[in-house]
Amino acid sequence: MKILMYGINYAPELTGIGKYSGEMAEFFVSKGHTVEFITAPPYYPKWSVSEDYRNKGWWKEYLRGVRVLRCPLYVPGQVNGMKRIIHEFSFLLSSLRWWIPRYFRRYDVVIAISPPFHLAFPALVHKWLHGTKVVNHIQDLQVDAARDLGIIKSNPLLRMLEKTEKFLLKRMSLVSTISTGMRDKLRAKGIPENNILLFPNWVDDKVIFPVSRAESLREEWGFSDQDKIILYAGNLGEKQGLEILFDIAPRFEQQPDIHFLIIGEGGIKDRLVRRVDADKLTNIRFLPLQPLEKLAPCLAAADIHLVLQKKAAADLVMPSKLTNILAVGGHALVTAEPGTTLYDVVSEFELGSLVAPENADAMAEMLDEILAGNRHADGIGARDFAETKLNKEKVLTSFLTSIANT
Incomplete structure (x- = not known):
């Protein structure tokens, strides 16, 4: 054609x-x-x-x-x-x-x-x-x-x-x-x-695939094997509601092994950086967008992947970052409301952990649960879904x- x-x-x-x-x-x-x-x-x-x-x-x-x-x-x-x-x-x-x-x-x-x-x-x-x-x-x-x-x-x-x-x-x-x-x-x-x-x-499984923790970018970024990385990688825009991290990150400041890592670019990046500096949040760090050949080891560095959306964005957009997280077999913490496509798919196929959008208390509690190793079963279907459906x-x-x- x-x-x-x-x-x-x-x-x-x-x-x-x-x-x-x-x-x-x-x-x-x-x-x-x-x-x-x-x-x-x-x-x-x-x-x-x-x-x-x-x-x-x-x-x-x-x-x-x-x-x-x-x-x-x-x-x-x-x-x-x-x-x-x-x-x-x-x-x-x-x-x-x-x-x-x-x-x-x-x-x-x-x-x-x-x-x-x-x-x-x-x-x-x-x-x-x-x-x-x-x-x-x-x-x-x-x-x-x-x-x-x-x-x-x-x-x-x-x-x-x-x-x-x-x-x-x-x-x-x-x-x-x-x-x-x-x-x-x-x-x-x-x-x-x-x-x-x-x-x-x-998902292109020739480019994005599971990578071991040892082969990830943790060491390149200065993190030890004992550090816990909570990663948001994607567009830094209005739809994501990234401001919720300014409520959540201070709750983990007394745990120096827990780090919030934001990778990406977007219309509100400067605003986010200024807010981190103003609030003196030492456990939030920014890194630039990674080249495609580094995407798999980049995602493999994370213990938890954040997939954030505002309530109002439900079923208007579908976060494409989730497909890459599934491809590397990562544990996603997804903000979605019952009845939305995102919630239904994550729940039905066991693709990650779910919390309500824009709810800092629920999100912080779920982060604690995942880091404690209590929610492993939530994401057992991630890699299989990527291989069979995407x-x-x-x-x-x-x-x-x-x-x-x-």
Whole structure:
């Protein structure tokens, strides 16, 4: 097939949507398909364009067989609701430089990756012109999250965004998303059942796999074998509710062998660092995002992995960091409410320990339980789930088959 893909994030971004979009496009190429990808220069999760990609304007490159069409965009240093809207629309407008000539070319399928949700519109135009199959793959329900997390507070603006989102979704050939909870929310928006495909994020077991404690990065980071590491590795953003650590960490200050380690980048990192300094929290330490080849030994260093989300983010986003934790067989402490996809999956398949979101007392108590060795059974299904349900080859082959048969 000749495939055109469109998304604001792409390789070489190491985390989030860009990582999965890059692996998806490269997988299609490995199966003999021709792929073009319209995207921005890498800027996530630091919210700063990578030095090698700055001031290049519109340009083309080939990455592992994928023809990548880059276009400039506005990247705010400090992210808020309005700046994010400007950021996303700057990409939409800038990308027209690549879209206009492609409206005179034929493709077997166009895949628009959201967020941003409005990226479905240029793809839809191709369908109107040529009858092309158009797939909208949704990683986050962006409009719902903007409303429920208070990122956008203007009700007229939210209503306009919701109407626009429904208009686009109802005209897609296929809408795919990464969790059953998000699938249910798409149904509630009026998307027909036979137009929705469950397409979870995957794990590449050639890159992320169990690593022994001795082979982990503990020694490189200056930790002894007796130290207990409570790790959060991922995006440092508003949805995660990382501020809860400022309530929990002081409770463990009299236990010098317990360390909270935060690895990653994101829009609120500077705020978190300033708060740690202001509160003089000596048991919280920050490290930068680790390269992909170090990800398995990085995750293997932890005794407990934190998978945090605010209540309002339930079933609007699915934390992709969990897939990597499962792949290394780590013990995850997950904040989720009963009835959400995240809670149900973790509970049913024994993927980790569960506590209510934004409840510091419950979380501190569970940390004590896990560190005491009383909750080992909670996560006994982690590695098996990663191998059987999240295998990269199986997940992407199934998606490719669904596209071909749409």
